[in-house]
Amino acid sequence: MKRREPLTLWEQLYLPQVVGGLMVIIYKFWRNLTLHGLHVFGIAKNTRAAITVQYPDEQKLYPDNYRGSHRLTLKEDGSVRCTSCFLCATACPAHCIFIEAGEHPDPHVEKFPLRYEIDTLRCIYCGMCVEACPCDAIRMDTYVHPKIWGYKRADFIETKAVLINRSKVLAERGRGALLHDLLEEYKRLDNEEVRVAR
Numbered sequence: 001m002k003r004r005e006p007l008t009l010w011e012q013l014y015l016p017q018v019v020g021g022l023m024v025i026i027y028k029f030w031r032n033l034t035l036h037g038l039h040v041f042g043i044a045k046n047t048r049a050a051i052t053v054q055y056p057d058e059q060k061l062y063p064d065n066y067r068g069s070h071r072l073t074l075k076e077d078g079s080v081r082c083t084s085c086f087l088c089a090t091a092c093p094a095h096c097i098f099i100e101a102g103e104h105p106d107p108h109v110e111k112f113p114l115r116y117e118i119d120t121l122r123c124i125y126c127g128m129c130v131e132a133c134p135c136d137a138i139r140m141d142t143y144v145h146p147k148i149w150g151y152k153r154a155d156f157i158e159t160k161a162v163l164i165n166r167s168k169v170l171a172e173r174g175r176g177a178l179l180h181d182l183l184e185e186y187k188r189l190d191n192e193e194v195r196v197a198r
């Protein structure tokens with residue numbers, strides 16, 4: 001193994017690194033200030049200045065391949081595609097999918113989930129469940145990030161109804177609707193907390 005050379009006295013002062021870091025900050029500051037100023041007058045519009053997104057008031061659209069919260073996909077008649085085969089639960093490395101299978105009243109459909117729940121506190125959003133599903137019954141294309149607000153474990157359990165509703169909202173109101181609703185929910189809870197604190 002190669003032995004590490006000890007730092008020289010000049011290196012131990014860290015002065016070049018400190019000055020170098022300051023130069024980068026000063027350069028970025030003036031560059032951004034100048035570009036934003038020019039953009040106000042319609043100049044150099046194609047040169048991008050650094051932008052901080054003021055989340056959650058401003059939102060950036062997630063890319064198409066964003067892996068978001070789960071949803072259960074639906075058939076044309078509005079029923080779940082899931083056949084309770086348990087492949088997703090078996091593939092899940094976090095063991096956070098709970099399925100209770102039931103006999104379907106339609107003799108052409110073998111089984112369906114009476115209960116389908118995901119414990120999002122355990123989920124690592126790996127997508128293995130989506131990969132494992134043979135009938136495209138579960139997807140993570142909701143563009144919604146995991147819920148971060150709750151006071152008890154049950155607040156983070158996504159039930160069959162929640163997972164189905166996401167598919168309905170997506171189909172009826174489009175891609176931005178789920179995130180919009182989630183943020184409205186956060187605002188409502190925030191206001192409630194402020195009221196309780198007063």
Ligand code: SF4
Binds near residue numbers: 088095097118
């Ligand atoms: S994303 Fe991964 S951890 Fe989460 S439910 Fe699916 S398989 Fe389990």
Ligand code: SF4
Binds near residue numbers: 085087133135136
């Ligand atoms: S979501 Fe897919 S893999 Fe999971 S139980 Fe239903 S059909 Fe099987």
